[in-house]
Amino acid sequence: MENNPVIRRLRPADLEPLSSQSAAPLLVRPSRSYWQDAWGRLKSNKRALVSLYLIIGLLLFTFAGPLVWRVDPALQDIDQISVPPGADRGAMVVDPFVAWDNVSLDDGYQGGTGLSLAGDPTTQSVRLHWDAIPGASGYRVYRNNYPTQDADALGLPLLQINNTQQMYYEDRLDLRAQTYYYSVAALDESGQLTGDYESLQADVVRVITVNEVRARDLSDNPDALQPGDQVRLSWHPLGTDYLGRDMLARLMAGARVSLFIGLLAPLFFVAFGVLYGATSGFVGGRFDSVMMRFADFVVALPFLLFMILFQVVFGIGPGESGIVPMLIALIILSWPATARLVRGQILQIREEAYVSAARLLGASQNYLILRHMIPNTLGVILVTLTFAVPAAIFTEAFLSFIGMGVAPPTASWGSMCNEGLKTMLTHPHELIFPAAMISITVLAFNLLGDGLRDALDAKMRNTE
C-alpha cells in the first residue's frame, strides 16, 4: 500500500476542498427585456426589416415629400393633360386662342382646291377649309390617327354639317402633338355618305400661349417672348392626370388621405377595442357577457354593406372631403374584433401560472397590470394594428372605386385608381402609380405584421 505511487505523492494541500472560483466560463448573457428580445428577432427577419424601411420611406414620401417636391397638387395644366412620364416638353409660344367661327379666309388661308389647312395646325386648334364637293348637300368632318384608305373608315366623326354653306371647321378636341389625318366626306340629301371624300395630313405642333408662359413662370424673360419662340413646359416626373395635375404631387396628397384613414382608423378602433375588451375582461360576470353580446351583434353586421350605408347616412356636406365619415364608419364597424381578442387575452393571462405565482408572492393589482397584462397583450395588439392597416386602405380604395369614397377635389390612392381605370388603355400611368402605391403599402404592412407576430409572440411564431 505504501508503494502506491498516487498516495505517495499526495500532499495535505491536495485534500483541501476546491475553491468555488472555477475556471469554467460564465454561461449567462446580460439580461434582455421582452422588447429587446423582440427587436432582436425582428432585426434578424430580413423581410420584416425591409418592410419597416419601406414604411419609413412611405412616411417620408408622404410628409417630407411635399417639402422637397413643392408643386401644388391641385394646379391644373390644361396644356399638359394626361402626359406620361418622360414626355417631350418642348412647346412653341403662340398668341392667346380666339375662336374662328365667322371665318375670315385671309387669316392664313392658302386657297387651293379641295381640303386645306388654314393656319398652322397646333395643339390649340386645327383649322380646316374646303371647297364644295360636287353633288354634296352636307358634309361630315373626320379625324384619324392613321392614314385613311377606306371611305368606310375615315376615323372619328367630329361634326356633321347638314348644309352647304359652312365649309370650314375648327378642331380643338384633345389635340396632341402628333400627325392627324383629316377627311371631309360628302353627304347626300338623307344624310348618308355618298362615298366622295377628301383627306389631308396635319402635323400638329405643341404650343402654349404667352399668358400661360407668364402665369406658369416658364421663361426667364417673358416680356421678350415672341410668338414662334420655343419654351420648355413644366416638368412632371411621373406625368400628369386627366386635368393636367402633377401625378407625383397628387400621389403625395393622396398618400396623406389614404394613410390618414389607413393608420388613424386602426389606431382608434384598436384603442377603443382594447378599452372595451379590457374593461369587459376585468369586470367579468354579467357585465362581461352583456358587453360581449353587443360586440357579437356589431361583428355580425355585413361590413361592406354597412360601410356603404354609413357613407350615405353621414353624408358629405359641401366642401367636405368625406374622410371623417369614412373614419367614423370604419371605427364603428371594426372595433369588436380587437375587443374580443383583448378580452380573451386578459382572461387567459389571469389564469396563467406566473400571474398566480406573482399574486402569491404578494404582487399588487397595479403591478400585475403593468408587469404582466400590458406587456403580454401589447404584442397581440400591435400585430392586430399592423394587419388592420392594409384592410383599412383597401376599404377606402374599394369605396372610392364604387364612387362612395372621398369627395372631389380630395385625392386618395383609391379615387386615383378609380379614375385611372377609365383611361387604363391610353394613359396607363394614371392607374399604375396609385395602384402600385396601394400595393406597396399593403404589402409592407402585411410583411411587417408577419415579422412582428413572429418576434413578439413565441407561441404564435411561424416555423420559419
Added chain:
Amino acid sequence: MWWYTLKRLFQGVITVWFIATATFIGMHNVPGDPLSGDRATNATIRANLEARYGLDRPVTEQYFIYMRNMLRGDFGISYTQQNREVNDIIREHFPVSATLGILAVLFAAMGGILFGALTALFRNRLPDYIIMFLVILGISVPSFVFAALSQLSLVNMNNVLGFSILPVAGWGTVSHMLLPALVLGLGTMAYMTRLMRSSMLEVMSSDYIRTARAKGLSPTRIFSRHQLRNAVLPVITVLGPAIAAITTGGFVVELVFAIPGLGRYFVQAVQQLDYTVIMGTTVFYGAFLVFMVILVDLVYGWIDPRVRLQ
C-alpha cells in the same frame, strides 16, 4: 350539442333583429328623398306615393309595421321598380351572388390548401418562391384593378387566338362563372395559402409526425391522415369569415363582369335611396352571414374533436 345549436340559433335571430333595427334607424336618417325623380311631381301625387309606402306615418309606427312584415317574410315593394317585390329581387338575384360566392370560396379553399401544402413541401425552393410571389400579388393588388386587368387580358387572348376561350362578361352559362369566381376568390386564396403553409410547416415538425414515422406508417398515410388533416384545421376556421367577406364583397366583380347579382343591386339601391331594397338586402345578407358562421362553427366542432361545442 342540440342545446348548443339551439342557443346559437336563438342568438342568431336576436342578431338579425339587431341588424334590421340598425339598418332601419340608419335608413331613416339618410338625407335625400327616395320618391323624387327626374321630373318634379305635384303635391297630390307625392302624398299618394308617401301613403303607398307608409312614409306618412310616425317613424315608430313605421318601425313596428316593418318588423311585423319582416316576420312574415315580406320586405315590401321596391321604390324604383314600383311593381316588383323585394322578395322577388332577392329570390332572383341572390342565387347568382351565392353561386359566385360558393365557387369563389371553394376555389379559394381548395387552391389555398393545395398551394399552401406545395409551398411547405418545397420550402425555399423554386415552386415555393413562385407561389409565394403570386400570393403576395394576390394580397396586395386591389380586387377592382385585378378584375379589370383580367378582363382586358382575356379579351386580348381571345383576339390573338381568334376564338373566345371564355366569355368576357355576362352571366348564364358555366363558362361565364369561371373568371369572375377566380378573380373574386383570389385574395382569399392568397390568404389561405399563407395560412396553410405555416400550419403545414408546424405540423411537419411536430412530435406526432415523428412518432408516426417511427411507427413505420407509410408516407402516403402519414401525409393524408396526419399532416394534411391537421394542417387544414386553421384554414377551416377562417372559412366562415371568408364566406362573409366574399359574398358581400362581390360587388366589384359583379360590376366589372356585368353579373346580375344582389351586390350590384344593393349598390344601385343605395345610389337610388331605394329604402325597401336596401333594408331587405341588408337584413337578408345579415341573416345569411349569421347562420353561415353558425354552420361553420358546427362543422368545425364535428371535424375537430378537440373543440367541444359548449
Added chain:
Amino acid sequence: MKQEDPKDFAQAPGDRLTRAAGKQLAIYALAAVAVLVAVMFVLNALAGLTSSAAGMSRMAVDVENNIITTYLRDEPPQMNSMLASDAVSGMVLAHVMEGLLRYGPDDELVGGVAERWQQEGNTVTFWLRDDARWSNGEPVTAHDFEFAWKNVLDPAVGSQYAFILYPILNAEQANNGEVPVSEVGVDAVDDRTLVVTLQTPIAYFERMVAYHTYLPVNEEFHRQTNGRYGADADEMLYNGPFMMTSWVHGASMQLEKNPYYWDAERIRLDGINYAHMTSDASTLLNLFKDDQIVIADLGAEMLEEAMLQGWTLNQFMEGTVFYTDFNHRPERLTSNLNLRKAMALVHDAGELVNRVIKLPGYLPGKSLFPVWLPGAEETFREEYPAQEYRRDITKAKEYLQAALDELGLDRLPPLVLLTGDTPVSRIQAEYYQEVFKRNLDIDLVIDAQIFRQRLEKMTAGDFDLVASGWGPDYNDPLTFGDLFASWNLNNRGRYSNPALDAQVRIAQSSLDMEERMRAFGEIQRIIHDDVIMLPDYERGYVYVTHPQVRGIRRHVIGAETDFTNAWIDAGE
C-alpha cells in the same frame, strides 16, 4: 442508421415523403378541379330553376335564326308604360309596343295604331286601324288608350310622367285630385275612334302622343296582373313589332318578332337578344371586340383601337343638354346679375368639352336648345343662332367688381357648386373650381351628392350653382322652352321673370309655328342676356356597329337604339 432532422423532410428532394405527398397532392388537385366543375354545373342547374331562362349568349349575329345580340345600358325598372320614366324602358317599349303615332326611321311622325288623325280646334280625333292586335290576338281598341291615359292621370297611381298628358282637358285637375278622372277629355266613341278634347288648342300635341306614356294598355289584362303589370315578360301584352319572351332581371331580355303586329312585313329581324345589362364602357368594347354584341358606344380611350382596326365610326346626339344652373332665390349671391355675367365671361364650354371632358361625340353647349331640335323649316338653332359669351377676363373682373359693390362685399364668400357623383360631373366640378379660382379668385366649394340627395338639395335651394341636365320628352322646343317658367317645378333655381313667362305662354298656346319659334328665340335671348344658366355641353355618342347589321337607327326621342328597321346582311 443515419439520423434525420425532421425539419429537413422537405429539403431532401428524393425524400419518400415528399414524393408520396406530391402524388397525393396531384390526386387532390384533380379531385378539386372535378368537384369545382361539378359544383358549377349543379349551381347552374339550380340557378336555371329559379329564373325563367338563362340568358343565352351567342355570337353578335346569328344569321341562321335571323337574330342579333346586343345590350341594355341598365336594367329597366319596369316595362309598365304608364309608370316608366327612363330612357332604357322607353327604348324597349318602342320595340314591343306601338302608340297611336310613332317616329319613322328619319324621325318623321307616322301613323302607328292610328290610321289617320285630325285636329280641329281643341278636338283631336284618331281613327284606329282595324288590324292592330295585341299579342294574345285581341284587337287594340280605343278603350285601351282611354284606360291607359286615365290610369296615368289617376293620382293614386302616382305616375311621374302624368304631366305629359296635361294638354288634355281636365288632365291636370284630375291628376291633382280636384276632379274625378272620368272628367278627363278622352273618349273612346267606339272601338275604332278616339276623341281627345284639349284644354286649349296647341300645335304640338301630336308630337307628344308619340311618347310612351301615351301607349295603350289592355284593361282586362292589366287587372289580371294584380299590380304586377310590366314586371315580367309574361305580365304584359304587346302590340308592337316585337314581343318579350323572356326577361331575366339584371341579366338579359329576349325579344321575338310579334306575329300579331299589323305591319309585320316591315320587320326583317326575327329576334333581338339583349344579352347584357351594363353601362361599363370598357366591358362593352370588350364584348364588341369579342363579337358578342352588334353595337357599342366608344369612350375616348377606345378610339385609338377603333381607328387601328379601321372600324366605321358613327356619331349621334343623344339629346340631353347639360348646364350649370344658378340659384336665383333673392337671398343667394348668385341672384346678382353682374356676378353671373362675370362668371359667364370666364366660363368656356369649348375648353371644357375639348380639353377637359374630351369625350368623343360631345358638343360644347351654347344654348338651352340643343342643335337637333326642329324649327319651323330648318333646325331651330339654324333659324335662331345662339348668342355666346367669349372668355374675357378683364371684362369679367369689372363685372365682378360691380357685383361686389352692389352686394357691399370686399370679397366674395365661397359659392357652393352642387354636383352629381358621375365621373364626368366630378371632372367638371374640379375644373370649374380651378378656373374660377384662378381667373376671378372665386372659391367654389364642391358638394357632390348621389342622385336623390342632389334632387332634394336642388328642390330645397341648398346650392349656389348646380350641375344640371335636361333630356327631351318630345320633338318640340317646348320640351326645353318652359324649363325656366316661374311656375315650373323643375325650375330648381326659382328663376322668375314675367318677360320670359310671357314668351313661354306664346310658345305653348300659339298655333303658328313661326310665331312659336320666335318666342323660343326670345327665350334663348333672355337666357343669354340674364345669364340664367351656363350651357356646358350636349351629350353625344360615337359608336361602332357590326358590319353585317344594317339599318340600325338612333333616335333622340323614342328608341335610342332602334332595331325595328334593321336587317342582317349576310353577304359580308
